[in-house]
Each structure stands twice: as C-alpha cells, then as structure tokens.
Amino acid sequence: MKGIELKTAAQIAKLREANLVVADVLDAIAAAATVGTSTWDLEIVARRRLKELAAEPAFLGYRGYPAVLCASVNNVIVHGIPRRDVVLKDGDILSVDFGAFKNGWCGDSARTLLIGRVSEKAAALVEATRISLERAIEQCVPGNRLGDVGWAVQSYVEKRGYSVVEQFSGHGIGRHMHEPPQVMNYGPPGRGPRLSVGMVLAIEPMVNEGGPEAVIEDDGWTAVTKDGSLSAHFEHSVAVTDNGPLVLSRASHG
Ligand code: MF3
Ligand code: CO
Secondary structure, X not given: OOOOOOOOHHHHHHHHHHHHHHHHHHHHHHHHOOOOOEHHHHHHHHHHHHHHOOOEEOOOOHHHOOOOEEEEEOOEEEOOOOOOOOEOOOOOEEEEEEEEEEOOEEEXXXXXXXXXXXXXXXXXHHHHXXXXXXXXXXXXXXXXXXXXXXXXXXXXXXXXXXXXXXXXOEEEOOOOXXXXXXXXXXXXXXXXXXXXXXXXXXXXXXXXOOOOOEEEOOOOOOEEEOOOOOEEEOEEEEEEEOOEEEEOOOOOOO
C-alpha cells in the first residue's frame, strides 16, 4: 500500500537491535546533560557510545547534516546542530534526537530532557508531548488508520492549549531512516492508509507552547518557533504486530 514496506518478524528483530543502540546512546546523553554541559559535549558522548556499540550514525551526512545528534534547546523545535557555545542552563528543556544503523537496519528516537529546575509550565509542555506520543503508540494496531495516529497526538495536545508543528512529520523506518509513509502529527481520524502487521513507524510529535509556525534559521537546519515559545519533541520507532504496538526504541518492556 503506497509503498509502505512490511517487515517480517526477523526484520523487526534487527530493527529492535538498532533501536536498542539508539536507546542506549540516548541514556548516555541524558546522564551527561546537566547545567554547564554544551550540546557539543553531548555530540561527543553520542559518538563515543556509538563507537563502543559498533554502530554507525544515521544523521551525520544525511542531506549534509553535520552531526550525529540533534540537540534542540527551548524554542528550537528540532534539528538543532550541537555547538560548543550552546551551554545548558538551569531551567532549559532539551530535545535530543538520535539515529543509528546496526547491521544495516535503522533506529531513530528522541526525548526532551529537563535541565536543572524547570518551570512547571515548561515541564507540563514536555509531559503533554510525551503522553501524546504514548497515545499515538496505542493507536498502532492492525486495522486502525494512519490518521488515527496523528489525531491521537493532535487531540491530546490541542485540548491542553498547545499546538502541533505541521511542517515536520514522522516516517516509516527500516533499512532507510526515512521510508513511506509520512506520519503526520494531526488527523483526521479514520482516514489514511490502514495499519497492518509488519509496518514500522517512527512517530515524533513536535509540540509548541504557542503557535504552530516554524522558521528555519540561516544554517538551513535549526527549526525554531516563530513566536519564540517553547517546543518539545519525543520520538519512538514502533512496530505494528499481532500483539499490538511494539516500541522498538524503548529499552525495557515490562
Ligand atoms: N528524527 C529526525 C528525522 O527523523 C532526525 C533527522 S535529522 C537529520 O527526521 F539530520 F538526519 F535529518
Ligand atoms: Co525520525
């Protein structure tokens, strides 16, 4: 259906390996991200851990992207390039987005971290974005439609007064980081391709505290909120199985 490639159980097991690498690297980054750390320091942590795990970066060189990690602070929505002069401060929120290849299969996941003592307002945005992804994951069952996934994100965050960034989306994932279909973070429900066993989707809600508009900075990558408001981002790679959604990029299933 529309070029969406279904993966076998054996292929999903390979995707799980790649995504476990990604989860491990994100754990290392989360442990290192504190007040005074630069986002370039986190790039170095990611490179070192990736090497130890004998995996390859997915972002470095992708359409010319210059790093293995995307590190997006506060009003940066996604695709923040790690920099020595971006130093984490008390109260920041930081999206870390990381992708890797292991044995030819790709993993992709992101989290928004709270740095030091974060305002209740900022923490609420981050928590709502995290839960919107969980709601979207719950929709990943055979027979549902792709619009149900997007609607789960949109309805959850808009009810709380936040807005969904429409300029970027999630994606299918497999041997390539980006495969069909595009996974929008908005509805309508009941529309779009039907989900079936073997589909693997990278779902990645990007949610703004203010308006939904995004602007790309002059580096060609850094996407910021037009109104300067905070933005949060979470991503998981999820397989549709007979037993429901399998979150490949979550370290523990318990
Ligand atoms: N998770 C993002 C995506 O799926 C990260 C890509 S960054 C890039 O598009 F540099 F590789 F494009
Ligand atoms: Co992605």
